Amino acid sequence: MSTMEDKNESLGAGTQMTGSEMVIRALKDQGVRHIFGYPGGAVLPIYDSLFQDNELVHVLVRHEQGAVHAAEGYARSTGKPGVVLVTSGPGATNAVTGITDALMDSIPLVVITGQVATHLIGNDAFQECDTVGITRPCTKHNWLVRDIEDLSRVLHEAFQIATTGRPGPVVVDIPKDIQFKKGTYTGPEHVRHRTYRPKLDPDTAAIEQAVAMMAAAKRPLFYTGGGIINSGPEASRLLRELVAVTGFPITSTLMGLGAYPASGPNWLGPLGMHGTYEANLATSRCDLLICLGARFDDRVTGRLDAFSTGSKKIHLDIDPSQINKNVRVDLPIIGDAARALRAMLMVWKETNAKSDAAALKDWWTQVDGWRAKNSLSFRNSTKLIKPQHAIDRLYELSKGRETYITTEVGQHQMWAMQRFKFDEPNHWMTSGGLGTMGYGLPAALGVQMAHPNALVVDIAGEASVQMTMQEVSTAVQYELPIKIFILNNEYMGMVRQWQQLLHGGRYSHSYSEALPDFVKLAEAFGAVGIRATTPDELDGKIMEMINVRRPVLFDCRVDPTENCYPMIPSGAAHDQMILSDSADEPQVSEEGKMLV
Amino acid sequence: MSKDSRIVRHTLSVIVDNEPGALARVVGLFSGRGYNIESLNVAEVDHTAHTSRITLVTSGTPEVIDQIQAQLARLVPVQRVLDLTLETPGVERELALIKVAGSADQRVEAMRISQEYRASVVDTTLESFIFEVAGEPSKIDAFVEAMRPLGLVEVSRTGVAAITKGAAAM
Numbered sequence: 176m177s178t179m180e181d182k183n184e185s186l187g188a189g190t191q192m193t194g195s196e197m198v199i200r201a202l203k204d205q206g207v208r209h210i211f212g213y214p215g216g217a218v219l220p221i222y223d224s225l226f227q228d229n230e231l232v233h234v235l236v237r238h239e240q241g242a243v244h245a246a247e248g249y250a251r252s253t254g255k256p257g258v259v260l261v262t263s264g265p266g267a268t269n270a271v272t273g274i275t276d277a278l279m280d281s282i283p284l285v286v287i288t289g290q291v292a293t294h295l296i297g298n299d300a301f302q303e304c305d306t307v308g309i310t311r312p313c314t315k316h317n318w319l320v321r322d323i324e325d326l327s328r329v330l331h332e333a334f335q336i337a338t339t340g341r342p343g344p345v346v347v348d349i350p351k352d353i354q355f356k357k358g359t360y361t362g363p364e365h366v367r368h369r370t371y372r373p374k375l376d377p378d379t380a381a382i383e384q385a386v387a388m389m390a391a392a393k394r395p396l397f398y399t400g401g402g403i404i405n406s407g408p409e410a411s412r413l414l415r416e417l418v419a420v421t422g423f424p425i426t427s428t429l430m431g432l433g434a435y436p437a438s439g440p441n442w443l444g445p446l447g448m449h450g451t452y453e454a455n456l457a458t459s460r461c462d463l464l465i466c467l468g469a470r471f472d473d474r475v476t477g478r479l480d481a482f483s484t485g486s487k488k489i490h491l492d493i494d495p496s497q498i499n500k501n502v503r504v505d506l507p508i509i510g511d512a513a514r515a516l517r518a519m520l521m522v523w524k525e526t527n528a529k530s531d532a533a534a535l536k537d538w539w540t541q542v543d544g545w546r547a548k549n550s551l552s553f554r555n556s557t558k559l560i561k562p563q564h565a566i567d568r569l570y571e572l573s574k575g576r577e578t579y580i581t582t583e584v585g586q587h588q589m590w591a592m593q594r595f596k597f598d599e600p601n602h603w604m605t606s607g608g609l610g611t612m613g614y615g616l617p618a619a620l621g622v623q624m625a626h627p628n629a630l631v632v633d634i635a636g637e638a639s640v641q642m643t644m645q646e647v648s649t650a651v652q653y654e655l656p657i658k659i660f661i662l663n664n665e666y667m668g669m670v671r672q673w674q675q676l677l678h679g680g681r682y683s684h685s686y687s688e689a690l691p692d693f694v695k696l697a698e699a700f701g702a703v704g705i706r707a708t709t710p711d712e713l714d715g716k717i718m719e720m721i722n723v724r725r726p727v728l729f730d731c732r733v734d735p736t737e738n739c740y741p742m743i744p745s746g747a748a749h750d751q752m753i754l755s756d757s758a759d760e761p762q763v764s765e766e767g768k769m770l771v
Numbered sequence: 772m773s774k775d776s777r778i779v780r781h782t783l784s785v786i787v788d789n790e791p792g793a794l795a796r797v798v799g800l801f802s803g804r805g806y807n808i809e810s811l812n813v814a815e816v817d818h819t820a821h822t823s824r825i826t827l828v829t830s831g832t833p834e835v836i837d838q839i840q841a842q843l844a845r846l847v848p849v850q851r852v853l854d855l856t857l858e859t860p861g862v863e864r865e866l867a868l869i870k871v872a873g874s875a876d877q878r879v880e881a882m883r884i885s886q887e888y889r890a891s892v893v894d895t896t897l898e899s900f901i902f903e904v905a906g907e908p909s910k911i912d913a914f915v916e917a918m919r920p921l922g923l924v925e926v927s928r929t930g931v932a933a934i935t936k937g938a939a940a941m
């Protein structure tokens with residue numbers, strides 16, 4: 176390369192370069208530091224450019240699904256987009272689970288896939304698949320780039336679309352010949368999508384009405400979700416202020432944990448299928464439900480016709496399609512959470528609004544009555560490690576550290592949601608919408624990559640963790656000291672629980688047969704294996720795990736038949752919660768059995 | 772709030788960036804979310820601005836229709852969605868080509884009826900006609916039914932094109 180060209184290249188916009196160089200350049204111009212990927216024939220030119228670059232850090236995973244979950248963990252813990260690079264065909268199809276997961280949980284990702292050369296598209300070429308066709312329903316948007324002159328624009332638009340409005344994953348599919356072709360690079364400052372303009376500023380009239388409704392409420396409740404986290408730390412700060420000035424109780428979805436601190440006085444714990452008694456009863460009995468950045472998901476609402484029937488509802492969302500989707504609301508507010516919260520606080524102060532103190536006092540008395548049920552209590556044991564106890568100890572022993580938690584999917588996930596106390600946003604990474612077993616381990620890699628000195632723990636199940644187990648090898652390679660804390664109950668516990676409660680105790684294929692020896696497995700990977708089998712040794716082993724600066728597989732042998740309560744059986748209403756095994760057989764309607 | 776459960780037919784106009792996959796996104800949204808499409812029509816309407824207009828006829832409860840509009844609006848290439856059924860009065864037209872083959876009596880009768888419907892003949896052979904007929908979809912339905920006993924062979928319809936009345940653009 177001549178010096179002249181070198182000089183041009185540092186200027187950025189309008190420079191001639193190959194498609195693969197453009198990819199690297201665009202990523203850097205977008206502020207990307209880390210990418211998660213796996214090479215193959217259709218992305219070799221990009222990998223070649225990567226080889227010649229010494230700024231971008233590429234993390235080589237062991238399966239493309241792992242790359243996407245890692246990027247999700249990275250994104251959710253930093254607020255920045257996660258970037259993935261995979262090859263065509265199987266590389267792209269392996270990424271689909273992760274992409275769908277990111278769509279369901281509104282995680283900003285830019286996924287770059289290689290494609291066969293443009294003249295081969297449609298010919299069933301080797302490793303060809305219709306990537307944009309396959310990913311169309313599981314991305315916020317996607318592109319197949321057929322002309323080198325479109326490439327830099329598309330890459331920058333991809334970042335704009337992934338990160339603005341309701342965030343989500345996007346796919347840019349780049350044929351191999353386009354990666355080799357030379358064309359003109361345009362920098363991000365010159366690119367803005369022609370027509371896409373998400374609405375960020377809420378309507379003033381709606382905000383004023385919301386404040387009036389809040390001041391008039393007798394039994395108000397905040398119900399917040401992942402939208403607060405996605406809006407950024409400022410939204411969480413404003414939420415805390417709004418809760419403080421109003422004095423209202425607050426609950427949140429699985430995705431929203433940490434926006435309001437679990438140690439905060441107004442916190443009722445999470446709501447929904449495995450939420451707390453007080454959160455669900457308050458949802459059922461409130462007269463004003465203020466939904467901020469959540470979407471009335473079926474895990475939250477239970478039986479729709481019995482959901483919070485006596486309340487007026489305010490719904491703030493950045494995505495207009497969420498309004499009135501499952502539950503009809505009285506006051507929709509479209510906009511970014513932080514902007515809307517700031518506006519609410521301003522109006523609340525300017526109009527000298529006051530909560531109805533007397534009514535609120537009665538409401539809190541009622542809420543405290545429900546709290547006194549202590550719905551998360553469990554009968555501990557001196558012989559067996561109870562999974563709840565294991566999470567409590569993990570929480571206590573990691574207190575005071577910068578701790579990030581990821582999870583797999585199942586009972587352990589619900590116990591983690593119930594028991595681990597998050598005081599800050601972006602510290603809790605879990606697969607909510609899609610419920611993807613195998614999410615937590617690779618997500619932990621992504622989190623640790625972004626926060627090298629933090630304690631990153633995947634609270635796992637022995638079944639889930641086997642879905643993406645190979646990523647331990649990635650952790651070893653990059654010296655990422657993630658802790659995989661397996662609550663090993665030898666069952667697909669959540670499946671077993673449903674079979675016990677809904678299918679007459681017929682445990683069809685839910686026993687985790689032929690489990691590997693996780694300690695030996697860890698050693699085979701070059702990681703550290705630790706096992707705890709009794710409550711006595713648990714604390715010591717957890718400390719050992721925390722203190723070792725290497726990846727750890729922790730085989731925590733827990734009571735195999737413990738169930739996760741409280742539980743609202745599917746198709747039931749919030750006030751039909753089961754609190755423990757000792758309760759009568761749950762009444763599940765035939766209709767309820769149809770539900771997932 | 773109580774739900775309105777009446778199923779109503781709605782005509783939606785969707786202005787999209789004319790880019791590859793735009794139509795697939797719209798159609799995929801309908802199949803993926805379980806909405807039905809009764810008629811669909813798409814063509815570029817502004818070559819320089821790269822915009823296409825999709826006209827869709829669908830049916831559902833008012834809530835479902837609201838959801839359909841919101842979901843459409845959420846697609847990145849979609850610029851505008853308008854419910855022409857609510858935006859009264861809109862004009863709806865469809866064009867159809869209808870092939871009829873039959874004996875002498877039937878041919879005379881088919882010709883007579885085609886005049887009532889202001890259909891024109893665009894192809895004739897000794898044993899067949901092709902009629903071109905335009906109008907509201909219900910008129911085309913009626914014409915097709917009238918041709919059925921007279922040797923109806925084949926029908927090709929464009930689907931509904933629709934536009935709001937008056938001077939303003941959508």
Ligand SMILES: Cc1ncc(C[n+]2csc(CCOP(=O)(O)OP(=O)(O)O)c2C)c(N)n1
Binds near residue numbers: 584587612635666
């Ligand atoms: C990829 C995938 N397949 C199947 C399921 C259905 N599923 C939900 S929870 C669960 C069992 C999980 O078992 P384990 O990881 O041991 O967790 P536990 O419930 O025992 O804590 C299964 C099979 C799922 N969520 N994801």
Ligand SMILES: [Mg+2]
Binds near residue numbers: 636662
């Ligand atoms: Mg298990």
